[in-house]
Amino acid sequence: MAQRKRKDLQLSEAEWKVMHAVWECAPATARDVLDTLGDETEWAYTTVKTMMTRLVDKGALKTKMRGNTSVYVPALTKNHARTSALRGLLDRAFGGTMGSMMHFLVEEEKLTAKERREILRRLSEDQA
Amino acid sequence: MAQRKRKDLQLSEAEWKVMHAVWECAPATARDVLDTLGDETEWAYTTVKTMMTRLVDKGALKTKMRGNTSVYVPALTKNHARTSALRGLLDRAFGGTMGSMMHFLVEEEKLTAKERREILRRLSEDQA
DNA sequence: TGACGACTTCTACAGATGTAGTATCTTCAG
DNA sequence: CTGAAGATACTACATCTGTAGAAGTCGTCA
Structure with a gap:
């Protein structure tokens, strides 16, 4: 196991x-x-x-x-649980890297245009 | 079940x-x-x-x-399987919406600076 | 031709998960 | 005090998952 x-x-x-x-x-x-x-x-x-x-x-x-x-x-926060779950998915399905999942999301059109804009906005404002 | x-x-x-x-x-x-x-x-x-x-x-x-x-x-492609798995995670842990997962990723600092740049690059080039 | 190796199908079993019944105990309203 | 309402602990059982042994079949090489 x-x-x-x-x-x-x-x-x-x-x-x-x-x-x-x-x-x-x-x-x-x-x-x-x-x-x-x-x-x-x-x-x-x-x-x-x-x-x-x-x-x-x-x-x-x-x-x-x-x-x-x-x-x-x-006994754990929702974010903690989400992080674990995401980690699990990454390990199982995406070779363990966030990058390959993001690649998948972006390339495979899993995001709507709205989501893309939203992400762009968040990322860029956060990064500035 | x-x-x-x-x-x-x-x-x-x-x-x-x-x-x-x-x-x-x-x-x-x-x-x-x-x-x-x-x-x-x-x-x-x-x-x-x-x-x-x-x-x-x-x-x-x-x-x-x-x-x-x-x-x-x-009998299915890796992308198909990944999509199902992601769908499952979304349903279970993120209220079923891509948006809330992205929010989580961006806000919770689950991404490294490099990943952020990478995503930004892909998203913006793809969107142009 | 017979043993060896590779493959197959069957069977098994423990632990996790989904789902719930039963028996028992506690408490509050009369 | 008694009984209904609601809580608890225990038990149960089917299915899924992880892991593998056992026994039978087939081809090949000495």
Whole structure:
């Protein structure tokens, strides 16, 4: 099994959904997460609870009891998770370099004209 | 289980390795792939063979017998696979929009100065 | 012709992921 | 005090992923 350095945790699709909900309404209970997800999923309460328990194991969430209820907060920021996920994609699919992904984006027309302008604007103003 | 439209197949980490090898030396036998991978992995021959069989099932590879040996060719291009993978990352981690990923890249300093210059160059020359 | 090597198909098994039921416990409203 | 509502921990099970052994088949070389 590819054993990437601990700390570089990869989230599964379902886990991302839960994390998004937690980032949105932390500190959150499983019930809060279920409500936040709304009709985005049809999950049973226990499904969410199970995933949150696993996310605690993975180190993506922290939990604390309040009365008889577990309250969860993220153990990493959304940006941190995004960075890991991106890193994973880069490693798997783009030979590990940002450059080759950018090349792909630019050459393969994955960007709309609007996105291009936006990026140009940001990059150049930031660089000045 | 999140049931994305078939066709939008997501490759696992090990599968990416195999696919990279096949793209590199197609048409390729399992042996070719194993050789191409070199010391990148310690896989047994049958491990590679199993994965290639699964990739055929998934529709990522096509196979044909030559004598008593299976010869494989990719059933999708690297760019196609990259697009799917990127799409997956976008959906999972960036709310499904390219824009928010680019925002992340630009604002979060994920790019080196060199990469920025490179992107600027490509974008602007392409846009002219 | 028989052993060796290369290939194939089958089977296996552990860990991760998706999804949820069940049994139990806590609390609050009557 | 009792029961419903809601929380928890445990258990379960199918599928996917990573990894590979076992057994059978075929061609070749001595």
